[in-house]
Amino acid sequence: MTEQRVAIVTGAAQGIGAAIARELAADGHKVVVADLNLEGASAVAQEIDGVAKLLDISDEAAVARVVGEVVDEFGRIDILVNNAGLVPFTPWEKLDFAEWKRVFDVNVNGLYLMTKSAGDVMAQGGYGRIVNIASNTFVAGTPNCAHYVATKGAYIGFTRALAGEIGKHGITINAVAPGIIASEGVLSGPHADGFDYVVPMQAFARRGVPSDIGPAVAFLASEKASWITGQTLVVDGGHTRN
Ligand SMILES: NC(=O)c1ccc[n+]([C@@H]2O[C@H](COP(=O)([O-])OP(=O)(O)OC[C@H]3O[C@@H](n4cnc5c(N)ncnc54)[C@H](O)[C@@H]3O)[C@@H](O)[C@H]2O)c1
Known part of the structure; x- marks a missing residue:
């Protein structure tokens, strides 16, 4: 039995983040469910202690x-999952600079702020696992969200680059790139139509769901994954194969 680790999962009030929080809690970790939506975060936190x-x-x-x-509360941070993000659907002709900047501000600047702040705590403790939730849209070049795809490419570049700088502190950093997943966010917008196009290209003829992503993240966040860093694991039911 390993000691209990403390994990922060951003954007964990719903969707993929909530599924990751559940998976980490099932592995015995204490999970901080962080989100703009405190009510949703509280419901998930209550469910997983x-x-x-x-x-x-x-x-x-x-x-x-x-x-x-x-x-202050736990004296440590061992795991950070950078999951929170905006998932817009905007054709290029309609994409203005204000929206471009807003998506970069949340997805990319948020990635920097969380990793810098929690990563410094991990470095002091001499151990850490950072998992960044990218997207297979970076591999597929998915249309109608060029700004989003650009930010997810930034996750992958950042993951590769930072691995070499924080390894000396015992910290690994990896990315998980999901395919289209039936989260609350996707189901409530035009991305939901994407299933008709994507499911026939997958190896499995069903919609991906948030619980399809949690186990890959939990593995990369575990002590066992100590020799894996700077990598991106695509988790998309075989939609893209590189
Ligand atoms: N669902 C998919 O098809 C899919 C595919 C690939 C990657 N992803 C990535 O997975 C992550 C989660 O996606 P999802 O579909 O579960 O999203 P979702 O929209 O269902 O949930 C996102 C959560 O993040 C929170 N959030 C948004 N902005 C925030 C901020 N500034 N600070 C803190 N919390 C914030 C929201 O309140 C919400 O609870 C995103 O990074 C997304 O890019 C999703």
């Missing part, structure tokens, strides 16, 4: 506050 935190990952002061609270 975790802790809910109100957090906007693009707000530098809020990130510092939440990371500080977790350290």
Whole structure:
């Protein structure tokens, strides 16, 4: 029995993040469920005996506050899952600079702020697992969300680059790139039509669901994955094969 690890999962009030939080809790970790939606985060936290935190990952002061609270409460951060993100659907002709900047502010600047803040705590403890939720849209070149695909490519580049700098602190950093998943966010918007196109290309003729992603993240977040870093694992039912 290994000691209990402390994990922060961003955007864990619903969808893929909630499924990751459940998986990490099932592995025995104490999970901080961080989200803009405190009500949803609280419901997930209650279910898994975790802790809910109100957090906007693009707000530098809020990130510092939440990371500080977790350290005060538990004395450590061992696992960070950068899952929170905007998943827009906007054709290029309609994509203005304000939306482009907003998506980068949350997805990319949020990735920086969380990794910097929680990563410094991990470095002090000499151990860490960071898992960044990218997307197979970076592999597939999915249309109608060029800004989103660009941000997810940034996750993969960041993961590759940072691995070499934080390994000396005992920290691994990897990315998981899901295919289209029936999360609350996807089901409530035009991305839902994508299943008709994608499912026939997969190896399995069904919709991907959030619980299809949790196990891959939990493995990369485990002590056992100590020799894997800087990698991207595509988890998309065989939709893309590279
Ligand atoms: N669903 C898919 O098909 C799919 C595929 C590939 C990758 N992803 C990635 O998985 C992640 C989760 O996607 P999902 O479909 O579960 O999303 P979702 O929209 O269902 O849930 C996203 C959660 O993130 C939270 N959130 C949004 N902005 C935030 C912020 N600034 N700070 C904190 N929390 C914030 C929301 O409140 C929500 O609870 C995203 O990074 C997305 O890019 C999703």
